[in-house]
Amino acid sequence: MNILFICTGNTCRSPMAEAILKNKKLDDIKVRSAGIFASNGSNAAENALKVLQENNIHHQHTSKMLTQEDIIWADYIFTMTEGHKELIVDQHPFIADKTFTLKEFVYNSKIDTDVSDPYGGNVDVYRETYKELEELIKEMLKKI
Template sequence: MVRVLFVCLGNICRSPMAEAVLRHKAGVRGLQSSIAIDSAGTGNWHIGKPPHEGTLKQLKLHGISSEGIFARQMQTRDFEQFDYIICMDDSNEQNLRTIPGGEEARILKFMDLLPNESLREVPDPYFTGNFEETYRLIDLGCEVLLDKIVNEKL
């Protein structure tokens, strides 16, 4: 079982969107029993809350379920439990590095999956309001990530 954790600031916009999109894509490829996917935030403001309405709207528009996704905060044990820890921006990575266990953890930046994109961070739609752009990047990146997982781990 390969375990993937997406991380953003509050775990209501970008990381739950990526969790839902990767779950969907894994299901389409018949890999849902081979890959466990979760998301977390570095902050604690939204613990227990469902994804942001903008995220939910994008997922629904693309026929992707958000069932069972609720915000949680990153924990030290996550560094040991996940094969891939993928953060959405530099600030998220810096925050992860301050959590015990995060100093030396292998953390992948989401936009490193998309080297041909001009953006180097996934824009936070909580602040930009542009959930469509965030979805576009996450959709592309999750496709690349799934290929990477299949080639490296499955």
């Protein structure tokens, strides 16, 4: 199964989600991340890497713009916000049935579907986002 996480710049939320899921070392799941407005080749946010390291997750990451190949590759596409989801589904209607916000998929709800964006925040803000993503991914794995 191929899982794609999407956020805005592919430097905070989606690479953290990718790293969390990869760290679970599940043989039948491959995972990638991308950003809808990413600059290819940027480093992950320093605080994102710090929080991952605090949780014994080591992740080499450079940002990547979302591509058609990513969209075709993925069995599930999990976005961090409703806005991300709407944008990519509007551009690629054929993916509507496999594209969800991560929260929407986990909680089966259209209310409060966005994962908080830590961009520009201090390390404590990133820790909160990490905790949120860790819990969402744990619950997501029960549903796929």
